[in-house]
Amino acid sequence: MLRRVLLPGLAALLLGSPLAHAQAPARGEVAVYSARHYDSDRRLYEAFTRETGIRVRLIEGDADQLIERIRTEGQNSPADVFITVDAARLARAKDAGITQPHGSAAVESRVPAGLRDPQGHWFAISQRARVVMYDKQRGLPEGLTRYEDLADPRFRGQICVRAANHPYNVSMAASLLAADGAEATEAWARGVAQNLARPPQGGDRDQFRAIPPGQCRLAISNTYYLAAFGASDAPADRELFQRIGVIFPNQGAGDRGAHVNVSGAALVRTSPNRDNAARFLDYLTTREAQEVLALGNMEYPVVDDVPLHPALAAMGRFRAEAINGDRLAANAAEALRIMQRAGWR
Numbered sequence: 075m076l077r078r079v080l081l082p083g084l085a086a087l088l089l090g091s092p093l094a095h096a097q098a099p100a101r102g103e104v105a106v107y108s109a110r111h112y113d114s115d116r117r118l119y120e121a122f123t124r125e126t127g128i129r130v131r132l133i134e135g136d137a138d139q140l141i142e143r144i145r146t147e148g149q150n151s152p153a154d155v156f157i158t159v160d161a162a163r164l165a166r167a168k169d170a171g172i173t174q175p176h177g178s179a180a181v182e183s184r185v186p187a188g189l190r191d192p193q194g195h196w197f198a199i200s201q202r203a204r205v206v207m208y209d210k211q212r213g214l215p216e217g218l219t220r221y222e223d224l225a226d227p228r229f230r231g232q233i234c235v236r237a238a239n240h241p242y243n244v245s246m247a248a249s250l251l252a253a254d255g256a257e258a259t260e261a262w263a264r265g266v267a268q269n270l271a272r273p274p275q276g277g278d279r280d281q282f283r284a285i286p287p288g289q290c291r292l293a294i295s296n297t298y299y300l301a302a303f304g305a306s307d308a309p310a311d312r313e314l315f316q317r318i319g320v321i322f323p324n325q326g327a328g329d330r331g332a333h334v335n336v337s338g339a340a341l342v343r344t345s346p347n348r349d350n351a352a353r354f355l356d357y358l359t360t361r362e363a364q365e366v367l368a369l370g371n372m373e374y375p376v377v378d379d380v381p382l383h384p385a386l387a388a389m390g391r392f393r394a395e396a397i398n399g400d401r402l403a404a405n406a407a408e409a410l411r412i413m414q415r416a417g418w419r
């Protein structure tokens with residue numbers, strides 16, 4: 075049972091049964107400030123309540139808006155847990171001083187070190203790979219095995235990608251900046267901008283959807299969007315899924331691996347329900363919780379004992395780049411400037 079309470083500019087939901095009044099005492103609750111808006115997450119919170127009796131008060135909003143809100147609420151913030159997509163944003167929350175180390179044996183044993191903040195301020199709860207998609211009918215594009223290859227003039231007029239300023243692209247370029255340096259990244263961004271099939275528009279789905287009509291031969295997108303088509307009940311969706319091929323970039327020996335976009339959770343520094351928050355955070359790493367995220371939202375789990383959704387498994391296995399949230403956050407502004415200067419709007 076859900077109850078929506080409108081706050082200025084934000085939506086708040088109290089999940090779980092019995093339904094408590096919005097002003098109920100904080101005991102027995104955990105307040106989750108989340109920038110993820112997926113049905114899978116709601117199911118996850120309800121499962122947590124069923125298992126523990128702890129109700130989840132959900133405040134949804136944009137990541138930066140939530141960080142600012144927790145910051146200005148200060149010592150009086152009701153926030154216990156902060157959840158968002160994008161490692162750079164998680165690092166920004168840590169930088170803003172609104173998080174604290176969770177320091178949990180469960181998280182440390184379940185979540186690989188490469189998917190956790192080194193100081194313990196956040197850990198990944200799920201991940202998607204940012205990949206290159208292609209038209210199987212036209213065949214595997216030759217000479218395209220790395221993100222760097224997207225700038226090759228042989229792909230002139232073939233690439234569809236969303237606007238530069240979306241965090242998915244900013245973090246991808248920030249990862250290139252870390253790997254290749256500013257000069258090479260600018261040359262890369264210029265090459266990609268010159269290879270665009272059309273001015274950036276729409277979201278990730280719109281990029282690979284434009285492949286069958288021939289608008290683009292290549293699309294840059296996160297895996298979970300395409301997997302959702304594979305899991306769809308609509309035959310047309312599954313047909314699209316069958317037609318699109320996936321290249322996991324940078325898989326060669328010694329190469330850094332495919333860029334992944336993680337979602338993560340952090341313990342808020344001023345958490346008023348510390349014990350419930352800790353229990354909630356540990357719960358996110360359980361098999362049960364990871365299955366809801368993996369199967370419900372077609373994401374890669376962060377633990378190794380949960381199966382992939384078949385649509386995701388069909389795309390094949392890959393090696394992921396190690397996540398350095400601090401580095402991605404530090405590089406974000408420059409990465410965006412580089413892309414825009416290069417003509418990638």
Ligand code: FE
Nearest residue numbers: 159278296299
């Ligand atoms: Fe998304």
